[in-house]
Amino acid sequence: MMNIKDIQGLPFSASGDDENDLSSVEYSDLVMDSQEIGRGSFGQVQKASYFGTDVAVKSLSSLVNIDPDYFKFMLREIKILKGMRHPNIVQYIGACLNEGRYMIVTEYIKGGDLHQLLKERGVNAIPWNVKMKLAFDVASAFSYLHSKKVIFRDLKAKNILIDEQGTTLRAKVCDFGFARILDISKDMNANKEGYLTICGSETTMAPEVIVGSNYNDSCDVYSYGVLLLELILGSRVVKTQLKRSPMSAFDMNLEKAEYLAPESCPKDFFDLAKWCCAYQPKNRPSFMTIVKGLKELMASPVDQLPVKGKSKPYKDEESDYDGEQSYDSDDNVNNVNNSSIQIGLDDNNNDGSGNDDNDNINNTISGGENSGYGSVIYNDTDKSAPNIDYGGRKQQNRNIFNLSFFTPPPGVVPIKIEHEEEDEEDQVPEKSLSSLGFDDIKSLIKGSDQSSVLRAISSPNLSLNNPLDSAAPQHLSNSVTGVLSTSKPKKKTSKKSGKKKNHNKIKK
Numbered sequence: 001m002m003n004i005k006d007i008q009g010l011p012f013s014a015s016g017d018d019e020n021d022l023s024s025v026e027y028s029d030l031v032m033d034s035q036e037i038g039r040g041s042f043g044q045v046q047k048a049s050y051f052g053t054d055v056a057v058k059s060l061s062s063l064v065n066i067d068p069d070y071f072k073f074m075l076r077e078i079k080i081l082k083g084m085r086h087p088n089i090v091q092y093i094g095a096c097l098n099e100g101r102y103m104i105v106t107e108y109i110k111g112g113d114l115h116q117l118l119k120e121r122g123v124n125a126i127p128w129n130v131k132m133k134l135a136f137d138v139a140s141a142f143s144y145l146h147s148k149k150v151i152f153r154d155l156k157a158k159n160i161l162i163d164e165q166g167t168t169l170r171a172k173v174c175d176f177g178f179a180r181i182l183d184i185s186k187d188m189n190a191n192k193e194g195y196l197t198i199c200g201s202e203t204t205m206a207p208e209v210i211v212g213s214n215y216n217d218s219c220d221v222y223s224y225g226v227l228l229l230e231l232i233l234g235s236r237v238v239k240t241q242l243k244r245s246p247m248s249a250f251d252m253n254l255e256k257a258e259y260l261a262p263e264s265c266p267k268d269f270f271d272l273a274k275w276c277c278a279y280q281p282k283n284r285p286s287f288m289t290i291v292k293g294l295k296e297l298m299a300s301p302v303d304q305l306p307v308k309g310k311s312k313p314y315k316d317e318e319s320d321y322d323g324e325q326s327y328d329s330d331d332n333v334n335n336v337n338n339s340s341i342q343i344g345l346d347d348n349n350n351d352g353s354g355n356d357d358n359d360n361i362n363n364t365i366s367g368g369e370n371s372g373y374g375s376v377i378y379n380d381t382d383k384s385a386p387n388i389d390y391g392g393r394k395q396q397n398r399n400i401f402n403l404s405f406f407t408p409p410p411g412v413v414p415i416k417i418e419h420e421e422e423d424e425e426d427q428v429p430e431k432s433l434s435s436l437g438f439d440d441i442k443s444l445i446k447g448s449d450q451s452s453v454l455r456a457i458s459s460p461n462l463s464l465n466n467p468l469d470s471a472a473p474q475h476l477s478n479s480v481t482g483v484l485s486t487s488k489p490k491k492k493t494s495k496k497s498g499k500k501k502n503h504n505k506i507k508k
């Protein structure tokens, strides 16, 4: 007799090419389960049955109805998700409108998300081969997305669903709220002043995104690197011990990460995380390279892989942390703040295609759910954190991110760099901040006081040089064999930038 589980495929209700079709699923065909299975800033997720198949229904925030910008986000999410077919991407089924509330219907994934998995099982209880398999799944999904010119912009553990198939776990990417289609050739010629907006989640955002510089699909690779560190160390350790700050130009302290990582971690797996977290986007691998490298790695029994081993002693400059090699197994803390952030609503058109990210108009931050794990959009005109009703829950003022980072105080003047006396050939003409490059900003930040730094980088309109200019992201130039172990991340440049000495001071 045929088992119902043998039936392959899911009901699909998107109609034709009409991206605006928001009622391809009849609400009356959904048998809703009252239990909420998830919640984010854009709405709540419930399980339902759709013609006998389990589905997840995301009921979008009421703001989607009243705010055209939110509406555009939803259209974009639907349009992109609808076109995706990959075993590691949650399958879109259709959209629905009920009593004025929009809903997105996708396949139901029963194992929760990766953040929950790490928290509930404990990072150390998950075997390395399982971690590498999940990492491989995510990289496979992203190599597919990038091949379709989709950048996701919010890769984090909460957006990775875990599909339990017997004893095997499979990762599936969900939540395309911040995804967009990027035509790099077209967009690279667009206005250089931040044509892509700042969005993502505090812990996983790439530095170039945070400082408002131009970015491309390699921002997803950086977030993936942070995700790998979470698989290695646990989300809580990454969030608390590897916290990135303006004082380090939002660079990840990889030396400390190495010290904290378990000795048993396969060396190549750790090196991959470091490589993905390279400060300069052009030094990060592509997802194609990552997939090939991980495949190679997974071909060997895990107990035959060289391990990271003991790391050299590490002394934390900032907090005198000279931590133990052992650490909390993972976050059994409920309030892990890993909010998604979007600065500047980035659609001038509704279609999710390129060239629509160039508007620093009407910046808005919306607060997420009170688990501290929701999405955020900042409202430039309202300097206080908003108090918005998301699906019935009141969002109280919450210090999601340091707003002063993004919001220049009124009347801020460009900062000038003062140079101490030095050899003539080493002298650099005075520059206003707006003409500094990405590395310049970084070196400045490392040698300055925090308030100056915040003022310096707080404007999303800075004309930063494009960190992507000098070279394209690495692709398949590395051989697959030993790609992870032989292609060490390049040592980052010191505080010097070119001929500049480390004497630069910021003057108000």
Ligand SMILES: Nc1ncnc2c1ncn2[C@@H]1O[C@H](COP(=O)(O)OP(=O)(O)OP(=O)(O)O)[C@@H](O)[C@H]1O
Pocket: 037, 038, 039, 040, 041, 042, 043, 044, 045, 056, 058, 090, 106, 107, 108, 109, 110, 112, 113, 158, 159, 161, 174, 175, 176, 177, 340, 368, 373, 374, 375
């Ligand atoms: N298809 C699904 N199957 C099972 N659970 C799901 C599914 N989709 C979402 N969830 C659960 O609901 C949570 C929130 O979903 P989602 O990330 O799509 O919401 P969001 O409002 O866009 O969140 P964010 O604030 O991160 O933008 C997920 O982390 C997951 O736990």
